[in-house]
Amino acid sequence: MTADASDDGFEVIPAVDVQDGEVVQLVQGERGTEKSYGEPVEAAERWVDAGAETLHLVDLDGAFEGERANADAIDAVIDAVDVPTQLGGGIRTAADAADLLERGVDRVVLGTAAVENPEIVAEISEEYPNSVVVSLDAKDGEVVVEGWTEGAGVTPVEAAERYAELGAAAILFTNVDVEGQLEGVATEPVAELVTATEIPVIASGGVATLEDVRAIEETGAAAVVVGSALYEGRFTLEEATAAVDD
Numbered sequence: 001m002t003a004d005a006s007d008d009g010f011e012v013i014p015a016v017d018v019q020d021g022e023v024v025q026l027v028q029g030e031r032g033t034e035k036s037y038g039e040p041v042e043a044a045e046r047w048v049d050a051g052a053e054t055l056h057l058v059d060l061d062g063a064f065e066g067e068r069a070n071a072d073a074i075d076a077v078i079d080a081v082d083v084p085t086q087l088g089g090g091i092r093t094a095a096d097a098a099d100l101l102e103r104g105v106d107r108v109v110l111g112t113a114a115v116e117n118p119e120i121v122a123e124i125s126e127e128y129p130n131s132v133v134v135s136l137d138a139k140d141g142e143v144v145v146e147g148w149t150e151g152a153g154v155t156p157v158e159a160a161e162r163y164a165e166l167g168a169a170a171i172l173f174t175n176v177d178v179e180g181q182l183e184g185v186a187t188e189p190v191a192e193l194v195t196a197t198e199i200p201v202i203a204s205g206g207v208a209t210l211e212d213v214r215a216i217e218e219t220g221a222a223a224v225v226v227g228s229a230l231y232e233g234r235f236t237l238e239e240a241t242a243a244v245d246d
Contacts, residue, residue, distance in 0.1 A: 010217045011054060012240040013202070014047035015227035016040055016077060018070040019060040025228045031064065037231045040070075044077045047230075050237040055085045056109075056204075056225045062090020063111070078104045086133055088172070097124045101131055109172055111135035112145040115152045115159070118166055125167030133202070134163040138189065139176040156189065160197040170200040170222065178206030185212045187219050194220040210235050210243045217244045 017024055023043045024034040037043060044055055057077060061069035068074075068090035078085055088109030091097055097108040097120075107130075114121055114134045124132050136156045137144050143152040143159050152159075160171050173193050175186050185206040194201045200222035207213060207226045213235075216224040230237060 010221070010244045011223035012052075012213060012237060012244065013054045013056045013223050013225045014043075014050075014052050014230055014237060015056045015058065015204075015225050016044050016047070017058040017060050017227060018073050021070060021073050023231075024060065025231055026060070035231075040073045041076050041080045043231075044081050047237060048081050048083055051241055052237060053083055054223070055081060055083060057085055057087040057105075058109075059087070059089030063088070065090065067092070068096070075103070086172075088133075088135055094120055094123045097132070098127065101128050107131050107133050107169065109133045109135045111137060114163065114168075115143065115145045115154075118162060121163055121166040121168050125169070129167075130169045132168050133170045133172050134159075134168045135172045135174065136160060136193075137174040137176055141189070144176060156193055157196040160193055160199075160201075164197050164199045168199060170202055171197060172202045172204060172225070174225075175203075175205035184208055185215055187215050190216060190221055191219040208234055210239060213240050213243055 018040050019034060023037040023040050026033050057074055059068050059070045059074060084106040086107040086109055087100060087105045091108050091110055092113045100108055110132060121132050121134060136159050138156050141155060143154050143156055145152050156173060173190060175189055178186055190203045202223045202225060203216045203221045204225040207229050213224060
């Protein structure tokens with residue numbers, strides 16, 4: 001089951017970010033900072049074997065270019081694993097979302113598309129309930145779009161309230177200021193967002209230690225997406241899960 005406000009408790013979700021057909025991690029979302037971690041299916045299977053209950057998939061080329069560029073690699077992951085997946089990057093229309101949901105993705109993650117056309121959230125949610133996660137990526141307290149390159153002129157809290165009303169199943173909040181740096185999390189923006197909206201908040205960005213994972217759990221978030229820390233071996237998925245099950 002994808003992270004929500006159910007009795008499943010707090011969830012640690014591994015990220016499988018794909019660029020040019022390979023798993024990578026970026027620093028603060030900037031192209032050219034990537035470090036490669038191999039083949040997507042291998043990474044996905046590794047996390048599922050380690051106990052992942054959900055996978056967070058991102059087509060990074062799609063996020064930057066505005067159209068999906070790693071469809072084959074993502075499809076291979078979906079075919080290979082038997083846990084729910086949420087996918088973002090390059091999903092710009094309701095038809096794009098419907099195709100992916102019919103293909104087997106459990107939830108689509110909308111960023112730029114939702115900012116530019118908020119009603120797309122309602123349109124997709126009406127046909128596919130509980131299927132839309134709205135990605136609110138923030139830099140200096142402002143939502144940013146187009147691969148984190150343009151400000152949207154709205155705060156995460158303001159945006160989250162609007163998308164909750166439109167039927168979003170959850171908010172994925174990424175703090176770009178700390179993303180990919182392995183220097184720790186900023187909990188205040190997450191806690192503020194959790195307090196401001198009734199739908200689940202999935203946090204992302206900056207996790208470097210097990211203490212960071214616990215700190216995100218304490219904000220009231222439903223889940224945390226972890227990338228670099230897992231790939232760099234700062235801790236294992238089993239350790240992270242145990243840390244929040246105590």
